Structures are given as structure tokens and as C-alpha cells.
Amino acid sequence: MNVSRICQGAFRGIIKRNLYIENYQKLLINSRRFHQTKTQLRQISTVNTKQLHKEDGWVKQMLKKIPFFNVEKTRLMAAAYFLYENIADRVNYVSFFEELDVPDTFYSWFVITELHIWMISARIMAEGDNGRHLRNFLVEALWNDVGQRIKKLGALSNPSVAREQVKQLSEQLQAALIAYDEGLQSDDTILAGALWRRLYQQGDVDPRSLEILVKYVRKQMRLLDHLSMETLTNAKIDWVLLNR
Numbered sequence: 001m002n003v004s005r006i007c008q009g010a011f012r013g014i015i016k017r018n019l020y021i022e023n024y025q026k027l028l029i030n031s032r033r034f035h036q037t038k039t040q041l042r043q044i045s046t047v048n049t050k051q052l053h054k055e056d057g058w059v060k061q062m063l064k065k066i067p068f069f070n071v072e073k074t075r076l077m078a079a080a081y082f083l084y085e086n087i088a089d090r091v092n093y094v095s096f097f098e099e100l101d102v103p104d105t106f107y108s109w110f111v112i113t114e115l116h117i118w119m120i121s122a123r124i125m126a127e128g129d130n131g132r133h134l135r136n137f138l139v140e141a142l143w144n145d146v147g148q149r150i151k152k153l154g155a156l157s158n159p160s161v162a163r164e165q166v167k168q169l170s171e172q173l174q175a176a177l178i179a180y181d182e183g184l185q186s187d188d189t190i191l192a193g194a195l196w197r198r199l200y201q202q203g204d205v206d207p208r209s210l211e212i213l214v215k216y217v218r219k220q221m222r223l224l225d226h227l228s229m230e231t232l233t234n235a236k237i238d239w240v241l242l243n244r
Contacts, residue, residue, distance in 0.1 A: 091112070092239075093112060101209060111176070123227070124232060134232075184221065223238070
């Protein structure tokens with residue numbers, strides 16, 4: 001059974017259904033405008049904006065009665081997976097390995113990815129429930145990718161060991177997110193300590209590497225803070241160069 005193909009097919013199906021729902025809503029609105037135009041001698045539709053919002057809300061309420069068709073959550077789920085692809089495709093992992101003297105290992109890949117997920121999460125959590133849902137789906141995308149990578153690495157030859165390692169990563173991730181949050185709200189020393197414990201596992205490190213990393217996080221967070229929620233959900237994020 002090709003698990004990856006099944007997951008991809010299911011995800012494409014969710015997106016298609018989401019697009020179908022959006023097109024259906026547009027069709028309802030366009031139909032109302034068409035009839036309004038006919039009765040008003042081809043003038044531009046004067047359909048009350050509040051009425052459109054009311055109709056749109058009614059459609060969503062009806063769809064929400066069917067758990068699968070939660071339009072907003074489905075849209076946020078798609079946005080989260082595209083955001084995750086943005087991290088995987090556009091972050092220069094090689095520069096982290098080389099400039100920060102980090103070994104090219106699965107653990108290093110994980111903590112670098114985790115760091116970028118945290119930065120996006122720190123920004124979107126200011127958006128209320130939508131931000132929280134987007135953050136949760138983003139973490140879900142990470143674990144799906146972890147599962148695929150573990151499979152490719154052959155770690156599933158011993159499933160119990162793989163499960164235990166993933167469990168440990170999950171616990172460490174929760175602790176790292178809390179430490180990063182504290183560092184973001186504190187001075188550079190606290191943030192550097194959180195990065196040192198996570199990325200270097202409290203081992204030997206060149207202080208200049210931590211300085212580069214702290215500056216990178218601060219600069220990237222300033223850029224993210226100026227992005228709108230629409231830009232974020234469209235996965236339009238540019239990651240700054242590490243040593244700039």
C-alpha cells in the first residue's frame with residue numbers, strides 16, 4: 001500500500017472540495033446579482049452587503065452541520081500544508097549545516113524545521129481561533145512529513161523504537177516552543193540559551209554561531225510581524241539569508 005500516494009490523494013481531494021464549495025458560494029451571489037440587474041434596468045447590482053454576508057453565513061452554517069465540510073478549517077488546513085511546503089522548499093538547510101557547524105542529520109533537520117514552524121506560530125497565534133487552528137495544522141503537517149522521512153530512513157524496521165523516538169521528539173518540541181516563546185519576549189541571552197539547548201543539545205558551540213542565529217530569528221520575526229494573515233495563508237513568505 002502506497003501510504004504517501006493515499007495521503008496526497010486525500011489532500012488533493014480536500015482542496016478540490018474546498019474549491020467546489022467556494023465556487024458554489026460565488027455562484028449563489030452571482031445569481032442574485034443577475035436577477036437584481038434584470039429588475040433594475042441593467043443597473044449595477046445594489047444587493048445589500050449585509051444581506052450577502054447573511055447568505056454566506058447561512059451556507060457555512062449549513063455546511064458546518066456536516067463535520068467534513070467545515071469550510072474555514074478546510075481552508076486553514078490547506079494553507080498550513082502550503083506553509084509547511086514553503087519551509088521545506090525555501091529554507092536553506094545547507095547554510096544552517098555549514099555556517100552554524102551543525103551536522104547534517106535527521107535531528108538537525110527536525111530542529112531547524114521546528115524553529116521555522118515556531119516563528120510562524122508565534123506570529124499567527126495573534127489571530128485568535130484561526131491562528132490556533134492554522135498552528136495546529138502546521139504541526140500536523142510536520143508529523144506527517146516526519147512519518148514519511150522515518151519510513152525512507154528504514155527506521156520502521158523496528159516500529160516500537162521509532163514510536164518511542166517520535167514520542168521523545170514530540171515532548172521536546174513542546175518544551176522547545178515554550179523556551180523559544182520565553183526567549184522571544186526576553187533579551188538575546190535568554191533566546192541564545194534556548195537555541196543552544198535545542199540545536200546544540202548543550203554541547204560545545206562557537207559563540208558567533210549563536211549570535212548569527214539570534215540575529216536571524218529577530219530579523220525574521222520582525223518581517224513576519226508585518227505580514228497580513230492573508231499573506232500568511234497564501235504561503236507568501238520570504239526567508240532571510242542566515243548570515244545577513
